[in-house]
Structures are given as C-alpha cells and as structure tokens.
Amino acid sequence: MKVPDFDFVVLGSGIAGLTFALQAAALGRVLVLCKVNFSETNTAYAQGGIAAVLDPTDSFEQHVQDTLEAGAGLCDEAAVRQLVQEAPAAIRWLQGMAVGFDENESGEMALGLEGGHSHHRIVHVKDHTGRSIQQALEEAVRRHPNISVQEHQMGIELLTDTSNTGTFCYGVQVLDLHTQEVRSIRAQAVVLATxxxxQVYQYTTNPGIATGDGxxxxxxxGAEIQNMEFFQFHPTALYQPNGEVFLISEALRGAGAELVLPDGSRFMHLYHPLGSLAPRDIVARAVLTEMQRHHSPCLYLDVRHLPAGKVRENFPSIYHKCTTIGIDVEKQLIPIVPAAHYQCGGVKTDLQGRTSIERLYAIGEVACTGVHGANRLASNSLLEGVVFAHSAAEHVAGLLQEQLETVPDLATEKNCVGVLWPGMRAEIARNRAKLQELLWEQAGIVRSVKGLTSxxxxxxxxxxxxxxxxxxxGIQQEVQELQNLxxxxxxxxxxxxxxxxxxxxHFVMETAHEGQQSRYKSILVDAPESGIQALF
Known part of the structure; x- marks a missing residue:
C-alpha cells in the first residue's frame, strides 16, 4: 500500500472547507486546495448572516418548521433537525474562532429577520457576515501546523478504484494554474467543499470561480447526485446596465425595505401573505412577472421610509455600492433584478457528509444533505457548512484506524496541457456565454417542458x-470549466x-395550477428573443 501524501485533502476554502480542516487537523495532516487565492470563495460574498435559535421566545421546532415550509415539504427532516439543534453550538464555535457578531444595545447578540423566518434569529456582522467569517477562519488555518494551503490548484478528476465493497476514492488529480502541471495527490479521504x-447561468450573484467543479x-x-432541478434565484440583485451583479441582502427587507413597482407602489401582498418577506422562489417569480407586466428592465427596493442613517450604519457594503453608482438610498429607490444564487441540490450525502463513494465526502453548497429541499430558507447555508463539516470531521476519525485499500500505482504523469491559441480561447468564451444564456432562458426562474427539451x-x-x-x-482551465458547466x-x-x-x-408552466399559470403566463420562456433576456 502506498503511503498517502496527506490524511485529508479538502477542495475549497470557504466556511465548510475551513471548518472541516480545523476540526480534522487534530487527527492528521490536512491539505486545503484553493482554485484561485485563499480568500476568493462564495462564503466571502455572503452578506446576510446565520440562522440560529438564540431568543428564549423562539424554539428549535419553529426553526425546523420554517425550514420545512420553505423547502416545500421536500427536505430531509432528520437533516433539518440536526442543522437546527446544532446551530447554537456552531455560533459559539465561530465566536471561539474570533468572529465578532453584532450586538444590540444590551450587549446581547443582535438577531435579524429574513424571509420565511417566523422569528428574529439571524446573527450577523453588518452586511458582510461571510467576509468576516472567512477572514477569521483563514487566520486560524494559517496558524495551524497540521494544515497546508495550496493556492491556484484546480481539481480535475477524482482518483477512484473498486473493492469488494464498491467504489472508493483515494485522491485527486489537480492542475497547477501557475505552472500548468498536472499531478495526483493521495489521501485517506477527499472532501469536496467547492x-x-x-456561473452556469447568465446572471448570478456567484463569483467567477463557481463553475461546479466539485x-x-x-x-x-459515479457519485449519486440529487435535487439539481432546485436552483434558487435571489430576487434582489442590484440592477446595473453594464451587467455587473451585486447582491442586495434579504436582511435589508428584514429591516423593513419593501419591494415596489416603478411607480413606487407595493405589490408583494398580491402574491403571498408575508409580502416582501415571502420565500425566495415566490419573490423571484413575482419580481420577474411584474418586470414583464410593466415592460421594465428592473423593479425597486424602497428604504426611504427607514430611519435616517439606518442603511448606512447597518448595511455599509450595500450603502457604499449604491453610492458609487449614484444612488442616494435615503432619497432614491434601489433598482433590483433576480439572479441565480444558490444550488439547493448537489452530491447526495448522509448526515456525516458521506457520499455514495467510500472515502469521498461533500460539505457545503456542493452537497445535498436534504436540508434545503425544493428551496433554501434564508441564512441556513452558512450554518449548513459549519454543522455538516463538524459531522464529517467526526466521522473521518475512524478512517485513520482503517487500512486504506490497495490502490494502483500512479504512473509518472505527463504534462497534459496543450496550446490554447487566441482563436480557440475566443471560441470557448462564446460557447460558455451561449450555455449561460441557454440555461437562463430555458431552465431558469420559469420553465416549460418544451423549453427544457430544447x-x-x-x-x-x-x-x-x-x-x-x-x-x-488538452487540460486547460477554460476548457475544464466549460466541461464542468x-x-x-x-x-x-x-x-x-x-x-x-x-x-x-422548480416552476413548470404546464404543471402549475390555473391561478399560477394566469399570473405567470406573460413570461415567454420559449422565445429567447422576446423573453427573459429582453428584461436585462
């Protein structure tokens, strides 16, 4: 048996990957691979916060029911209960990692409200919670002697073999994006936290690295994949004619912002009793419908009625971004549009992060734990990353007591990278844009059987x-990313x-009930030249 290069290899340096690394480092040597630099993760872009029951008037059962309702009854209730019950401990652990969550005037943790929640239970750091968590966990990882970090390393393929009990993973093949060399790394276990x-969609709040590599x-x-039809679209991305997408946190609506039409009138009460704080799938479809109905390139968020200085003080990132493009939020409406935001499905796992391939784990957004069902409840995602990373780290402890199956010798690897001349690079970019537009038009917020078949x-x-x-x-980053997408x-x-x-x-026109069909019938999902594309 070949000796592994590391005990655990983690692909991804967001909240899930770094939480696992810090936990597993007590057991053995951990390697964290980053596709670009250490800090460029989906986590770093998360604004809102983390849901946890910390108010005595709240309860685990209410958080569970809110999650199940948002997930349209398709959540795994056991996974939801594990998530909710371990949330307070997850918050305490993050505080121990030096994450300084906001406090109220009484010195207690400030709890915000977001769509779909029946209580104030969102802990946060202004409107840059993810970035603050990312920075704190990075500092802890850099200090740990058992954790190595390698940047600009892109996973290419998992190394797998078969035994009497099935397929198992013993490492990963990676491309060094600086040297263009391909190498293989052996490990007792591989953790996908990618x-x-x-980026499979034309308009997304996700950074450029989110190409579904893991x-x-x-x-x-051959790992089992589940629930990929459920992709969450965030209803409030800042509308900018240049195409740049910037997230406007749902927490702003939790603080009192209202969605309005171009004339300033409210409309969400026509779609859901919770109005602007309805679950995201409902809000996104409503926004898209009203954009089409009013032939408007965007709708708006109204914060003008909030106390003076509230947005500037509590949402400094959003305030600054709006200011840089000439919007005074205390006097003007904020233009918004929907954008692809969160992958609810993914690599199917159990409650310990185990996939259908032995010694391969998946945690965070790449995984499908069953928590989110058909639609993620706001601020459950960062929480999921911490809770199930802890569970996975507890489980891998047992692997070190087991002998790794005999695996094939790794042949001396050749540089599999060829030449990517300018014309080919342009062709790849055109095909990527074509794919993104195709998915946005025909597998986006509103779908049809005809459009999906096409x-x-x-x-x-x-x-x-x-x-x-x-x-x-040969192996090139641009080509590999396009193949992954x-x-x-x-x-x-x-x-x-x-x-x-x-x-x-997942909204399909042909199977929506009559009331839904009449409300959304103006959205032309089968005609790219006159449909959703025309709204941007």
Missing amino acids: GGSG LAMAARA CQSKIDALQRKVKGIAYMT LTVADLITKAALARRESVGG
Missing part, C-alpha cells in the same frame, strides 16, 4: 463540440424534465 455552480468531478466518478438537445450538441475542443487543447447544465435539465410538477424553485 461551493456552487451559479459537483462535475463527483458526477463523472435546452437538453442544445446541451448535448455543445458537449460534443467541447469534447472535440478538449481533445485538441456543461455537466452541471445536463444535470439540471435532466432533473427538471424528470420532475414535472411545479414545486419550490
């Missing part, structure tokens, strides 16, 4: 085309076609 895949690797290795056919054709490009170029698109479309009923974030 985040989501928002999900695609797991799918190619989408699948076009994905198949693009996959054949890109396979030929990959054959000519195509894998994700294929998973989304096939899952959407398989689930014909409308539920949560």
Whole structure:
C-alpha cells in the first residue's frame, strides 16, 4: 500500500472547507486546495448572516418548521433537525474562532429577520457576515501546523478504484494554474467543499470561480447526485446596465425595505401573505412577472421610509455600492433584478457528509444533505457548512484506524496541457456565454417542458463540440470549466424534465395550477428573443 501524501485533502476554502480542516487537523495532516487565492470563495460574498435559535421566545421546532415550509415539504427532516439543534453550538464555535457578531444595545447578540423566518434569529456582522467569517477562519488555518494551503490548484478528476465493497476514492488529480502541471495527490479521504455552480447561468450573484467543479468531478466518478432541478434565484440583485451583479441582502427587507413597482407602489401582498418577506422562489417569480407586466428592465427596493442613517450604519457594503453608482438610498429607490444564487441540490450525502463513494465526502453548497429541499430558507447555508463539516470531521476519525485499500500505482504523469491559441480561447468564451444564456432562458426562474427539451438537445450538441475542443487543447482551465458547466447544465435539465410538477424553485408552466399559470403566463420562456433576456 502506498503511503498517502496527506490524511485529508479538502477542495475549497470557504466556511465548510475551513471548518472541516480545523476540526480534522487534530487527527492528521490536512491539505486545503484553493482554485484561485485563499480568500476568493462564495462564503466571502455572503452578506446576510446565520440562522440560529438564540431568543428564549423562539424554539428549535419553529426553526425546523420554517425550514420545512420553505423547502416545500421536500427536505430531509432528520437533516433539518440536526442543522437546527446544532446551530447554537456552531455560533459559539465561530465566536471561539474570533468572529465578532453584532450586538444590540444590551450587549446581547443582535438577531435579524429574513424571509420565511417566523422569528428574529439571524446573527450577523453588518452586511458582510461571510467576509468576516472567512477572514477569521483563514487566520486560524494559517496558524495551524497540521494544515497546508495550496493556492491556484484546480481539481480535475477524482482518483477512484473498486473493492469488494464498491467504489472508493483515494485522491485527486489537480492542475497547477501557475505552472500548468498536472499531478495526483493521495489521501485517506477527499472532501469536496467547492461551493456552487451559479456561473452556469447568465446572471448570478456567484463569483467567477463557481463553475461546479466539485459537483462535475463527483458526477463523472459515479457519485449519486440529487435535487439539481432546485436552483434558487435571489430576487434582489442590484440592477446595473453594464451587467455587473451585486447582491442586495434579504436582511435589508428584514429591516423593513419593501419591494415596489416603478411607480413606487407595493405589490408583494398580491402574491403571498408575508409580502416582501415571502420565500425566495415566490419573490423571484413575482419580481420577474411584474418586470414583464410593466415592460421594465428592473423593479425597486424602497428604504426611504427607514430611519435616517439606518442603511448606512447597518448595511455599509450595500450603502457604499449604491453610492458609487449614484444612488442616494435615503432619497432614491434601489433598482433590483433576480439572479441565480444558490444550488439547493448537489452530491447526495448522509448526515456525516458521506457520499455514495467510500472515502469521498461533500460539505457545503456542493452537497445535498436534504436540508434545503425544493428551496433554501434564508441564512441556513452558512450554518449548513459549519454543522455538516463538524459531522464529517467526526466521522473521518475512524478512517485513520482503517487500512486504506490497495490502490494502483500512479504512473509518472505527463504534462497534459496543450496550446490554447487566441482563436480557440475566443471560441470557448462564446460557447460558455451561449450555455449561460441557454440555461437562463430555458431552465431558469420559469420553465416549460418544451423549453427544457430544447435546452437538453442544445446541451448535448455543445458537449460534443467541447469534447472535440478538449481533445485538441488538452487540460486547460477554460476548457475544464466549460466541461464542468456543461455537466452541471445536463444535470439540471435532466432533473427538471424528470420532475414535472411545479414545486419550490422548480416552476413548470404546464404543471402549475390555473391561478399560477394566469399570473405567470406573460413570461415567454420559449422565445429567447422576446423573453427573459429582453428584461436585462
């Protein structure tokens, strides 16, 4: 048996990956691989906060029920209960990692409110909670002698083999994005913490690194994938004609902001009793519908009625961004549009983060723990990253007591990187943009069977085309990312076609009930030249 290079290899440096690394480092040597730099993660862009029952008037049962309701009844209740019950301990652990959550005037933890929650239970650091957590965990990781961090390393393929008990993972093949060298790393266990895949859509709040790399690797290795039809679209991304997407946190609506039409009138009460704080899938569809109804490129958030200075003090990042583009939020409406935000499905795991492949774990957004069901409840995602990273770290302790299966010798690797000339690079970029527009139009907020069927056919054709490009170029970051996005698109479309009923974030015109159909019928999902694309 070959000696592993590390005990644990973690792909991804967001909240889930770093939490696991810090826990597992007490057991053995941990390597954290980052696709770009250490700090560039989905976590760093999270604004709102973390949900936890900390108020005596709140209860675990109410948090559970809020999560199940937001998930449209398709959540795994056992996973939800584990998430909710371990939330207070997760908050205490983060405080122990030097995360300074906001406090109220009494010196107690300040608790915000977001859509779908029946109580104030969102702990936060202004409107940059994710960035503050990222910085604190990074500092702890850098200080730990058992954790190594390697930046600009892109996972290419999982190393797997079979035994009497099934397929197991013994390492990962990576591409060094600086040297362009390909190498393989052995480990007792591999942990996918690669985040989501928002870049499969034309408009997304996700950073450029969110190309579904871990999900695609797991799918190619044969891991079970679940619930990919449920992609959450955030209803309030800042509208900018240049196409840049900036998230406007739901916490702003929790603080009293209201969604309004171009004339300043409120409308969300027509769609849901909770109005502007309804679950995100409902709000996103409502916003899209009213944009189409009013032939408007955007709708608006109104914060003008809030106390003077409240946005500037409690939401400094949002206030600063609006100011830089000439919007005085105390006097003007904030223009917003929906954008792809969160992948509710992913690599199926159990409550310890185990996938269907032995010694392969998945945590965070790349995983499907069953917590989110058909639609994620606000501020449950950072929490999920901490809770299930802890569970996975507890489980891997037992692996070190077991002998790793005999695995094939790794042959001396050749540099599999070819030449990517300018014309080919431009062709890859065109195909990526074509895919993103295709998914936005036909597998986005509102879908149809006809549109999804057409989408699948076009994905198949693009996959054949890109396979030929990959054959000519060898392993290249741009080509690999496009292949991963195509894998994700294929998973989304096939899952959407398989689930014909409308539920949560998966809305199919043909199967929506009559009232829904009449309300959303103005959205033309089958005509890209006159449909959703025209709204941007």
